[in-house]
Each structure stands twice: as structure tokens, then as C-alpha cells.
Amino acid sequence: MRRSSIPSPLALILPANDETIRLAAKALSAGKLVGMPTETVYGLAANAWDVAAVEKIFAAKSRPATNPLIVHVAGVERLSDAIAWPPGAVIRKQLDAVVDLWPGPLSVVCPRGARIPDVVTAGRPTVAVRIPSHQVALRLLAECSFPLAAPSANRSCYISPTLPRHVCDTSGVGDHVSMVIDGGPSHHGVESTIILLGDRPRLLRPGSITAEVLALRLGIDIADFQSQGRAGDASGNDAEATPSAESLLAPGMMREHYAPTTPLVLSDSDRGQQPPRIGQGRGEGGGGEGMGRIAFHKLSQDEAAGYRVVETLSEHGDLDEIARNLFASLRRMDQAGLAVIHCDTCPPVGLGLAIMDRLRRAAARTESRSQGEST
Ligand code: TXA
Ligand code: MG
Numbered sequence: 001m002r003r004s005s006i007p008s009p010l011a012l013i014l015p016a017n018d019e020t021i022r023l024a025a026k027a028l029s030a031g032k033l034v035g036m037p038t039e040t041v042y043g044l045a046a047n048a049w050d051v052a053a054v055e056k057i058f059a060a061k062s063r064p065a066t067n068p069l070i071v072h073v074a075g076v077e078r079l080s081d082a083i084a085w086p087p088g089a090v091i092r093k094q095l096d097a098v099v100d101l102w103p104g105p106l107s108v109v110c111p112r113g114a115r116i117p118d119v120v121t122a123g124r125p126t127v128a129v130r131i132p133s134h135q136v137a138l139r140l141l142a143e144c145s146f147p148l149a150a151p152s153a154n155r156s157c158y159i160s161p162t163l164p165r166h167v168c169d170t171s172g173v174g175d176h177v178s179m180v181i182d183g184g185p186s187h188h189g190v191e192s193t194i195i196l197l198g199d200r201p202r203l204l205r206p207g208s209i210t211a212e213v214l215a216l217r218l219g220i221d222i223a224d225f226q227s228q229g230r231a232g233d234a235s236g237n238d239a240e241a242t243p244s245a246e247s248l249l250a251p252g253m254m255r256e257h258y259a260p261t262t263p264l265v266l267s268d269s270d271r272g273q274q275p276p277r278i279g280q281g282r283g284e285g286g287g288g289e290g291m292g293r294i295a296f297h298k299l300s301q302d303e304a305a306g307y308r309v310v311e312t313l314s315e316h317g318d319l320d321e322i323a324r325n326l327f328a329s330l331r332r333m334d335q336a337g338l339a340v341i342h343c344d345t346c347p348p349v350g351l352g353l354a355i356m357d358r359l360r361r362a363a364a365r366t367e368s369r370s371q372g373e374s375t
Helices: 018-029 051-061 076-081 089-101 135-143 164-168 211-218 222-226 243-249 319-334 351-374
Strands: 013-015 034-036 043-047 070-072 106-111 126-130 179-182 193-196 202-205 264-266 291-295 309-312 340-343
Touching: 013 018, 013 164, 018 034, 018 043, 018 135, 018 179, 034 135, 034 164, 043 051, 089 106, 089 211, 164 179, 164 319, 193 211, 202 211, 202 222, 211 222, 264 351, 291 319, 309 319, 319 340, 319 351
Parallel strands: 013 179, 034 179, 070 126, 106 193, 264 340, 291 309, 291 340
Antiparallel strands: 034 043, 106 126, 193 202
């Protein structure tokens, strides 16, 4: 297949079909990077067994080498490509309890297989593995004779991509990929749920498969399952996990992440409850003008008054819709030249836990700046 002669990053986006999937598999086996659709967010994929290829992921994202990657496999029969096989009795029992959630947005952290190089796991004895449910990802994985390491295809700490063009835009990693396969908008819109298996199973990152479901499956008290390992709970309370325990269990869960460049204020923060409508938010620190509002339900005229841009993620507060639309909306708002973005919040329960986890991290930089200003 010939690329367009116009040198545009968008020329890298190819429709998903047998030919492009074969091309992508070929590029991957030659040690190149490919933008891969998944049901959660777009991934930046490389052959997980190829050290030099995986190193390109870290360079493309400016990702710290201490932050390990998730390995994707085509099916349960290929788990042995990534994890220690056969698994010990404890891990086997826990895998049995969750295995029917695959293919799907679940990653499990368990002892790593011998072929997974240190660069993938940041030298850890464990590896995160998942079987994605996106048909294009599954076809690509089936076409490859190796597993795929794939973080979200954004520059480190920016907003995860849910459309192929997000991989290529100025905030993306388009210069580093040989192609992006277009699999349409990501269905879930938040990254996979990550759990740690073993003697003390833990929720490391909330996602579409909820903590409640997983704790029940694993027969663990939900409070135990959610304690430690994450950088603070979704209500913003960082007290539970000491930095060392936290970085030991969940190295990638930075307090500041998914952050737009424009200041982001959540509606349940002190500043958000009384939006500064006077002056239309001018000079609030984003360098732009006016306020944007990301709403979780359709706003009345009165509620929408004073905002230069309003985006409604769901007419009636449906959490699936909110999660699916959140990252694309944050990106659009970030490009709208606003002084500040106000975003609604939801109770941190079920999928709401994942939504609030991402929003807390996205707003963390703004919060620490405003705390710095007031002290
Ligand atoms: O939905 C997803 O999981 C997407 C798509 C592309 O599959 N991938 C994704 O990858 O979100 P990434 O790299 O953005 O997030 C991976 C997370 C990081 O927080 C990392 O620290 C954690 O997984 N992780 C990976 N291996 C780990 C390990 N051995 N122990 C603990 N955490 C691990
Ligand atoms: Mg990521």
C-alpha cells in the first residue's frame, strides 16, 4: 500500500481491513510501532519480546523507564506468552475467577514469563497482561507471532487517545508510528481496570469492569481490595497509601496525569462550586479567554449562561456515555483557547470511580497551582 504523497500526519491513519492488519503485523515484526485501536483507548503497540522496539515506545511517549507496560495477547491460550506458566495455585484460582471477563477491559498483574524483557516490566518480577475485546486488536494480535506491549498512545501524562487522529495530533506520538489502524472511536473511553493478583489482590486502577464486580469474583472485602496501591482514592484522599507502597504496587498512577494544558476545575472543588462567572474567567491562568463547561447532563439555559463553550457528555448523566466521551471532550476543550475548563463530577462508585480517578489526576496540576497561590 502506498502512502499519500502529501506529508500529513493524518496520512498515517489507515482503515482496518485484512491488508492493513497484515501490514501492521509486518511493521511490528520489523520492530516498528503501530497505533492500535482497543475498546478502552488507542494503544501504542510494539513487539513485547523485542527490547529495541519496546524502547521506542518509551522514547515516543517520553515515558519514565520505571513505568511498566501492559502486554496484550490474542486469547487465553496465549497468556503463556506473557505470564509465568503454568501459574501457581493461587494465581490459577484467581485467573479462573476473572477469565470470562476476557476479552475485555481488564489487566491483571501476576508473575512474568521468561520471554518478557526487563524493559517491559521496568525490571519487576510481575507483568500486566490483558486480552482486548476490540475486533481489530484481536485480529492484529492473532496475525502476530508475539505479544504486544501497548501503553495508551499519548505523550506521557497527557490525555489518552480515543480516536485515531488523537494519536497523530500535535500532542500525540504520530511521528513515531509507522501507521495507525482506524478502529473507530474507543467504546469504553477509560483505560482498562488493573488488578494485582497474588496473596493480597488489589485494585491498582479502576476502569469499566468495576471494583465491586472484581472484589466479589475474588472473594475479597471491597475495602481491602481498594486499599493501598492506588495513588489515593477517587475522593482525592491520598492518606491511605504511602508513596513507597504506592509506587511499589502501581508505579504509573501519578497524582498528575491525563492533564489538559488549560486549567481544569472540578465542580465539587471549592472553586468549582462557585464558578467565577464575573469577568468570564478571563486571566484565570490558561492564557486563553472565557470558561468552558464539561457537563454530565443537559444544562438549562441558566446553567449554561456565562460559558463560552459547553460540551454535554450525556443528556441524562449516563456513566457509560460520560466515560466514552470524556477524553475527547477534554482534548477539544484544551484546544479551544479557554482560560479555564469547569467539569462536572459524579459519585465515585462503579464506573464513577474510574471517571473520578481520571478527573482528579487531570485536575491535580490546577489544584496544586491554586493552593500555591493561596498560601
Ligand atoms: O486500557 C488500557 O489498559 C490501555 C490500552 C492501550 O490497552 N493501556 C494503558 O496502558 O492504559 P498505560 O501504559 O497507559 O497504563 C499501564 C498502567 C500503568 O499505570 C503501569 O504502571 C501499570 O499499568 N502497570 C504495568 N505493569 C505493571 C506491573 N507489573 N505492576 C503494576 N502496575 C503495572
Ligand atoms: Mg496511559
